[in-house]
Amino acid sequence: MTVLADSSPSIEQRLSDGEVAPGFRLITLPMGVQDVVTIAGSFYGGDIFSPTENQAIADITAAMLDKGTRSRDKFEIGALLEDVGAAIRFNSDDYRVNFSARCLKSNLPMVIELLAEQLMEPAFHKADLASLKKRVLGNLKRQLESTDEQARIAFSQLLYGPRHPNYIPGIESQMAEVEALTCEDLAAFHRQHYGRGSIALVATGDLDRAELEQNLAAQWGRWPQVDITPPSLDDHRADLTTPGREKFVTLQEKTSVNLLMGMAVGIDREHPDYMALVVATFILGGNFSARLMTTVRDEAGLTYGIGSSIGGAGEGKDGFWAIHGTFAPPLLATGQAATLEQLDRWLGDGVTAEELAAKKTTITGSYQVGLASTKGMAGAILNVVERGRELSYLDTYPDDVRALDLEQVNGVIGRYLDRDRLVLVAAGSIDEQGEPLAPAS
Amino acid sequence: MQDFEQVRSSGGITEYTLSANGLTVLLMEEHSAPVATLMVTYRVGSRNEAIGHTGATHLLEHLMFKGSADYNRDNGRSIWTVLQDVGAQLNATTWLDRTNYFEMLPSEHLETAIAIEADRMRNAFIRDEDRQSEMTVVRNEFERGENDPMEALEKNLWATAYQAHPYHHSTIGWRSDIEGVATERLKAFYDTYYCPNNATVTVIGDFDTGQTLAWISSHFGRHAASPEPIPEVYTTEPAQEGPRRFIIKRAGEAGIVGLAHKSPPGLDTDKDALAVLGDILGGGKTSRFYRALVDSGLATSASAWDHPFRDNGLFIAYVFLTPDTPHDKGEAIILEIYQAIQDEGVTAQEVDRAKGQVRAQVAYSRDGSFAVAAALNEAIATGDWTHYTTYQDRITAVTPEQVQSVARKYLQEDQSTTGWFIPLSGGKAAS
Numbered sequence: 011m012t013v014l015a016d017s018s019p020s021i022e023q024r025l026s027d028g029e030v031a032p033g034f035r036l037i038t039l040p041m042g043v044q045d046v047v048t049i050a051g052s053f054y055g056g057d058i059f060s061p062t063e064n065q066a067i068a069d070i071t072a073a074m075l076d077k078g079t080r081s082r083d084k085f086e087i088g089a090l091l092e093d094v095g096a097a098i099r100f101n102s103d104d105y106r107v108n109f110s111a112r113c114l115k116s117n118l119p120m121v122i123e124l125l126a127e128q129l130m131e132p133a134f135h136k137a138d139l140a141s142l143k144k145r146v147l148g149n150l151k152r153q154l155e156s157t158d159e160q161a162r163i164a165f166s167q168l169l170y171g172p173r174h175p176n177y178i179p180g181i182e183s184q185m186a187e188v189e190a191l192t193c194e195d196l197a198a199f200h201r202q203h204y205g206r207g208s209i210a211l212v213a214t215g216d217l218d219r220a221e222l223e224q225n226l227a228a229q230w231g232r233w234p235q236v237d238i239t240p241p242s243l244d245d246h247r248a249d250l251t252t253p254g255r256e257k258f259v260t261l262q263e264k265t266s267v268n269l270l271m272g273m274a275v276g277i278d279r280e281h282p283d284y285m286a287l288v289v290a291t292f293i294l295g296g297n298f299s300a301r302l303m304t305t306v307r308d309e310a311g312l313t314y315g316i317g318s319s320i321g322g323a324g325e326g327k328d329g330f331w332a333i334h335g336t337f338a339p340p341l342l343a344t345g346q347a348a349t350l351e352q353l354d355r356w357l358g359d360g361v362t363a364e365e366l367a368a369k370k371t372t373i374t375g376s377y378q379v380g381l382a383s384t385k386g387m388a389g390a391i392l393n394v395v396e397r398g399r400e401l402s403y404l405d406t407y408p409d410d411v412r413a414l415d416l417e418q419v420n421g422v423i424g425r426y427l428d429r430d431r432l433v434l435v436a437a438g439s440i441d442e443q444g445e446p447l448a449p450a451s
Numbered sequence: 452m453q454d455f456e457q458v459r460s461s462g463g464i465t466e467y468t469l470s471a472n473g474l475t476v477l478l479m480e481e482h483s484a485p486v487a488t489l490m491v492t493y494r495v496g497s498r499n500e501a502i503g504h505t506g507a508t509h510l511l512e513h514l515m516f517k518g519s520a521d522y523n524r525d526n527g528r529s530i531w532t533v534l535q536d537v538g539a540q541l542n543a544t545t546w547l548d549r550t551n552y553f554e555m556l557p558s559e560h561l562e563t564a565i566a567i568e569a570d571r572m573r574n575a576f577i578r579d580e581d582r583q584s585e586m587t588v589v590r591n592e593f594e595r596g597e598n599d600p601m602e603a604l605e606k607n608l609w610a611t612a613y614q615a616h617p618y619h620h621s622t623i624g625w626r627s628d629i630e631g632v633a634t635e636r637l638k639a640f641y642d643t644y645y646c647p648n649n650a651t652v653t654v655i656g657d658f659d660t661g662q663t664l665a666w667i668s669s670h671f672g673r674h675a676a677s678p679e680p681i682p683e684v685y686t687t688e689p690a691q692e693g694p695r696r697f698i699i700k701r702a703g704e705a706g707i708v709g710l711a712h713k714s715p716p717g718l719d720t721d722k723d724a725l726a727v728l729g730d731i732l733g734g735g736k737t738s739r740f741y742r743a744l745v746d747s748g749l750a751t752s753a754s755a756w757d758h759p760f761r762d763n764g765l766f767i768a769y770v771f772l773t774p775d776t777p778h779d780k781g782e783a784i785i786l787e788i789y790q791a792i793q794d795e796g797v798t799a800q801e802v803d804r805a806k807g808q809v810r811a812q813v814a815y816s817r818d819g820s821f822a823v824a825a826a827l828n829e830a831i832a833t834g835d836w837t838h839y840t841t842y843q844d845r846i847t848a849v850t851p852e853q854v855q856s857v858a859r860k861y862l863q864e865d866q867s868t869t870g871w872f873i874p875l876s877g878g879k880a881a882s
Contacts, residue, residue, distance in 0.1 A: 042483025045814045076736075084746075088736030093804050095811020114811055144748035148773035151704045152751075155874075157598055215818070262702035265594035298516075299531040308517075311584030314591040338594050341587070368536045375538010378557050382484035382656075383819030 021381075021404040025391070026219050030226045033206035033235055037391055037401070038219045041384055045114050048384035049125070050392045051211035052106040054238050055203040058175050064195070065179065066187035068203075070142070071196045072102035077138040080131045084138065087124055096121050098128065104175040105240055105325045106396070107204070112385070115216045119225050126229035132200060134193045143188055150185050157336075160259045161268040161437035168255055168433045169274045169330055173246040176322040176330065205236030210395045215384040240325065247328045248274030254430055258444045259437035267342050267438030271349070272332030275426040279323040280397065286414055286422045287320060291331060293361045293369050293419075294318045294352070300369075301352055306335065312345040313337050324396075331427060339439050339446035346434070346444075357429055360420035374408040452661060454668040462840025464827070465660075469668060472676040473648030476667055477827060477836060479655045481820060487656035488820040489564045490553040491572070492831045494651075495644035497622040498547050498684055498762065504632045504640075506624015509545040510582070510589050511637050515552065516543070517581040520574035522567050530567055539564065545622050548761040549832035555821045558657040562666045568652070569670035572645055579634040586630060593623050600703050600872045601769070608711045611695050612765055612868040616688040646677035651831050656820030688713075688763060695868045703874030705751075706772040708781045713866045714757050714764035717833030723845045724853040725757040725766060725861065730805040731797050731854065732768065732788065737804060739788050740768070749776045749784070761833050765868075766861055778871045789862045796855035809846045 026038045060067040076098065078084040091097060096113035098121065109129070113121045153159040163178045170177040179187075213222060254273070277284055295302035295318030302316045316335030323329025333353065337345035380386040394403050439447045455467040455476065467476040497508050522528050534541050539556035541564075552571075554564040596602040606621045613619040623629070652671065654663055691713060715721050733740045733755035740753035751771045758764040770781040816822040830839035 042481075043818045046818045048818075084736055085742075089804070092735040092737050093807045095808040095815075112815065114814055141746055141748040144773045145745065145751045148705055148751040148771070151774055152771075155600075155702065155704045264702075265597040266591060297531075297535050299529065299535045307588055309584065311587035312591075314588050314595055336591060336595055338587075338591055341591075368532070372535050372538055375536075375557050375560075376540060377538070379486050379538055379540055379555055382486040382555075383822075385818070 022402045025401055027401060030223050031206055031231045033209060034230055035210045036223060036226060037212045037395065038217060038222065039214045039387060040217060041215050041387060043215055043384060045216050046384055047113055047115055047118050047213060047215040047217050048388045049111040049211060049213050050388040051209065052108045052392060052396060053209035054105060054240065055107040056102045056105040058105055058240050059203050059238065064187045064190060066184065066191060067195055067199045068102045070188065070191055071199050072100045072107050073142060074134055074139065074196055075100045075128045075132050077142065078133040078135060079127045080133055090120060090124060098125055122225045123229055129204060130233050134196050136193050139193050146188050147185055150181050154181050155261060157261055157264050157266065157268040157437045160261060161270045161435050164257050164259050165270040165433065165435045168257060170248050171246055175327055203236060203238055205234045207235055207237045210392060212388045212391045214388040243326060250274060250276050254432040256434045258440050258442050260441060261438055264439045266336045267339050267436050267440055269335050269337060269346060269436045270332055271432055271434040272330055273427065273431045273433055274328060274330045276328050278326050278329060283422045285410060286418045287426055289369060289414055290361060290419045290423050291318050291320055293365045294356050295333060305352055306345065306348045310348050312341055312348055342436060342440060342444060357423060357427060360423055363416050366416055366419055370411050373411050377408060452664055454672060455664055461837045464840060469672060471672050472674055474671050475651040477651060477653040478660055478663065479823060480658060480660060481655060482657050485558050485657050486555060486820055487558040487561045487654060487658045488553060488555045488824045489561060490551055490653040490824040490828055491568045492549050492551045492651045492828050493644060494649050495550055496546050496548040497620065498617045500617060503628060504636050505620040505628040507632050507637055507640055508550055509622055509624065510629065510632065511640055512543050512545045512550050513585045513589055514577050514581055514637065515571050515575050518576045519571040521570045533563065547618055547622060551828045553824065561658055565666045566670050573674045575641065577638050577641055582634045582637065590629050593626055593629060596623060600701065600707060603699055604707055604709050604870050604872045607697055607699060608709050608767065608868055608870050611697050612711050612713065613688055616686050616763060618763060647671055647674050648676040649681045653824050653827050655823045691866050694864050698871045698873055700873045700875055705774060705874055706778050707872040708770045708778050709767060709870040710782065710785055711765040711767045711868045712862050714766045714861050716762055717759040718835060718838065721857050722759055724849050724857040727802055727805040727846065727849045728854050728858055729755045729757050730808060731801045734808065743784050743788060744770055748773060750781060759833055782869065789858065792855060792858045797851050799851055802849060802851050802854060806847055809843055813843045
């Protein structure tokens with residue numbers, strides 16, 4: 011069974027896959043849309059490779075890639091791209107430097123040339139770093155007043171230690187690290203971590219693979235080979251015996267509180283139980299017709315949004331399970347109680363066969379819908395590549411979802427989740443007991 | 452097909468009218484993926500509200516998910532369950548001039564989505580007990596918005612710039628109106644505006660035109676046109692006779708400047724030059740705002756956009772200041788840039804760049820069925836869906852002289868509203 015009609019070739023059959031240079035994998039998929047090409051790619055060089063004394067280096071190095079190269083300044087590059095409505099974006103996540111681009115077919119050679127130039131020869135000018143620092147510090151300062159960000163930080167710090175990639179440092183600490191960076195730091199990090207080795211580039215849309223391959227080989231063959239692998243997390247995994255805790259973060263004059271509750275689960279997304287845990291969690295709070303939205307929002311009217319999900323489980327990381335919702339400060343206690351009631355029911359009784367059947371079709375159907383655009387398809391392919399799976403997984407993923415049975419799904423709930431380990435965090439205009447602050451006079 | 456009158460075609464999209472009740476239908480087949488998007492756009496938004504029931508259009512939008520005669524929780528076929536169980540991505544949005552409901556789903560389920568939208572067009576329950584529980588949901592949506600300084604600033608910009616016209620209030624409405632509006636009022640609103648002759652059904656993607664028209668006729672054709680004409684909004688905004696200013700002081704960490712100028716209705720011929728002006732000011736690294744405000748480290752971001760609404764608009768510039776940048780400096784730089792364009796005009800290169808971006812955006816909007824439907828939705832709201840399909844040709848015709856002319860005509864101090872968000876220290880207390 012594939013996501014396409016039975017008479018259509020599978021995604022794997024329509025894909026072309028191969029190395030254009032050692033350590034540089036190119037996957038292409040022509041799609042029906044006219045003139046549009048989407049690129050998504052990544053390589054190792056993300057936050058986990060930052061030195062422990064300054065964990066901002068990977069992020070800021072990636073953020074400097076579009077600030078000019080040794081041969082062109084940022085405005086020249088901006089003009090070339092913006093004249094034709096093209097865009098190239100970079101960012102760094104826990105493990106990888108990610109890049110993406112979108113352009114018209116006729117502009118693809120130029121975009122590939124600029125992408126290569128920006129990745130290989132960033133200028134790291136002092137003035138650009140000084141300007142970027144001001145903006146990054148400004149954005150970080152805004153996060154000091156974000157109920158969402160403050161809840162996420164507190165939650166991550168209760169679940170993980172500082173050396174774990176899922177741990178989010180406090181804003182003040184992040185600001186100090188950004189302030190301390192120099193261009194020399196960034197250039198050295200770039201030299202040591204950027205290069206061929208783990209790079210994958212996915213292109214989807216109206217494209218000619220042979221032409222693209224030729225362009226890529228001409229540009230990227232000269233990039234040095236850099237073989238780096240992520241450090242082991244074995245000494246830093248979350249402690250699954252730590253009892254549950256609560257933390258309330260106070261922010262002034264906020265009309266809505268962000269509530270997070272959850273726990274580390276000790277497995278990553280390649281674990282055989284992972285998909286069953288995802289589906290069980292989806293039944294609890296994956297969409298509007300899941301239990302939490304049906305009861306806490308639709309029936310009780312306590313929140314605009316509440317859901318549950320598994321996060322931080324990529325690249326071998328031991329991930330976490332969480333419920334996230336928002337409540338007016340005076341409704342936080344009621345909302346929290348209503349949420350815990352649903353959680354206890356789910357933990358105690360599991361899910362039903364009807365719920366499992368319904369959510370299986372939800373997940374497989376929305377997967378099909380997500381593949382309908384070049385961006386959705388490129389993202390799905392890159393995800394499979396980064397996970398180290400065969401490309402046939404793009405076709406067989408729905409089969410794996412359909413194959414789950416009730417015993418598996420209910421089994422993982424008890425195996426990985428323990429009510430006594432539940433961590434609860436709320437951030438907003440509440441005091442340290444979670445009671446609403448008096449309104450500002 | 453005999454139930455429909457074919458009205459016109461533009462940009463690969465064909466318009467039909469369902470003869471029985473005046474329902475407008477827009478169709479564009481595109482078979483690159485087995486997915487279709489259905490969107491129903493009602494030509495009613497927060498511009499149709501008044502004091503006491505601001506936010507009613509949006510609250511009603513929420514109640515439209517609470518059940519209708521054929522699709523409800525009691526019969527085990529709630530809208531969310533039926534559609535999400537087949538993998539549909541669905542939701543609804545409300546804005547000043549329109550309310551839209553949409554489903555992006557595997558195309559074999561298109562008829563189900565059509566049946567649901569047709570049923571709730573005239574058979575939605577709109578019960579008082581549902582309003583009561585949904586009111587607090589919407590109030591939390593309001594509260595979440597109020598957490599964001601930018602949203603607070605934007606609400607005040609519109610409320611200060613427009614005093615008589617209903618664009619004065621935001622789509623979410625005032626808190627007390629969200630809490631106090633009666634169910635009877637929502638029902639009356641529903642009966643007045645949720646009619647086939649006030650709606651457009653758009654289908655984009657993998658479907659067969661003949662079959663889809665037959666489904667639309669079968670499901671929507673059972674509703675009669677509204678017995679009375681759809682009420683017109685007759686309030687016009689009195690002339691503004693001088694600049695307006697306001698300040699919001701609230702716990703926070705960083706300042707924002709918003710500078711708005713009155714601009715014309717969405718179908719006005721000056722709108723295209725204003726769109727190009729917005730791009731020259733705020734579109735990308737080559738833009739004037741980026742060079743003067745962002746690259747210099749004075750702002751974390753800066754934007755400019757002319758809102759293309761049905762009755763009037765606002766050309767708004769926002770500058771998110773970095774911590775050491777005073778508000779008056781950010782504001783002065785915007786005004787200097789405006790003055791330079793009014794005095795010296797813009798370059799042909801800047802205009803060509805904006806045109807290049809529009810050319811690409813039009814191609815990108817054909818990438819997936821939802822993007823076309825979403826763009827059509829906004830064009831329908833301004834009063835003419837072909838405003839989307841003719842956009843590229845219109846932008847291509849814009850000259851540098853026209854851009855300078857609209858800058859002179861609309862960016863006048865007496866037509867301006869300026870707002871500052873000033874953060875008060877101590878936004879985050881010790882935890």
